[in-house]
Amino acid sequence: MKTLVVYSSQSGNTKKLAEAVYDVLPEEKEIHPVDEAPDPNGYDLVAVGFWFKSGNPDPKSSEYLKRIKGTKLFLFATHGAAANSDHARKGMETAKGLAEGAEIVGTFNCQGAVNPGLLEKVKARPNPPEWIGDADSAVGHPDEKDLLALKEKVKEIL
Template structure:
């Protein structure tokens, strides 16, 4: 079984999750950034990670995900919002919809530090803008800055370890 573990990361959050997942994958697999990923046709199982951009996978991951057809796919993501928020749920559903022509073997999403440039841009927005800085948002950004953490990594590894066991792949 040929396995690909690939990811897109802007601030390093998704890369950290990919590195954690890497620990539980059998030795014979290909690991790379999505920008360097070979054709999905070469693999039986593809785990793909992305950072959330407007409730969707980032552009690089999205383009790759749209090429995946008839495979066993695991998806993982990081975002600044709470993973169990409506935005987090919508983001994962959108990702599932993109790869719906495949068998989804597992998914994982966790919070991650928000790009400082984005936070600075939010600070310049008028108070009536939906992304304008508020005390609540500053609190969420501070919480997000502590993720992904060891607990997140363990949850991601557990999810994909179970996925591989369901495929009868020894991990």
């Protein structure tokens, strides 16, 4: 199985997830940041990892997801919100919609520590987003438990 892992990461959180995905994949595999990612078509499985910006996959990942056609796709993400929050669910649904030409075979999301500078800016807004209430619990994530859960999810789709 020819597999491609693509990720976008600002703080290293999503990169950690991408490396965990890569580690459990069989032999014929590649991993690339989204800026250097090859054409996604021609692979048996593509795994795309992203972070949320305003409740959606980051802009570079969003554009990449639109390019995936007729390929099995695994989506994974990090964010400051709780993993089971509406924020996380809606963001993943948006990602699925962007990749409408792909066959979604699985998803995974978990909290990722938010950059403290960004966190302070967001908290200072007159109407901070709902996820800000979960951001303090994101410190230290993704952790080993998150990475193990992700690896198990990937093994299920192989």
